[in-house]
Amino acid sequence: MAERTLQEVLGVGASQDANTITLRKADLGLTDPSATADKVIAAVVIKALSNMGQSFYDADIDQTIYVERGFDSFVQRGTNQDNYLVRQINVNLATPDTFTGFNPEDY
Secondary structure, eight states: OOOOHHHHHHOOEEESSSSSSEOOOOHTOOOOOOHHHHHHHHHHHHHHHHHHHHHHHHHOOOOOOEEEEEOEEEEEEETTTEEEEEOOOEEEEOOOSSSSOOOOGGG
């Protein structure tokens, strides 16, 4: 099996050329016309959670990344110690055991 395409993982509007990667906000569930970096990263990770789970990884030796739910927790933040729910999503990067550091080209 071949690695999954950008469109399969991130939506039909995903595309790339030699210099850019383009993602449609609608494919990621974003509606804010000026989404923050936090929102964009969260949207990509949440989309990957649906489309790059461990079942895809287990079924395809070419897939080197899988995304899974972690353990939600509560933390207190700020001077008022407000309660925050932390939703954990784990991104797992698998490569043959010749680790020399993190390089996105290895995955």
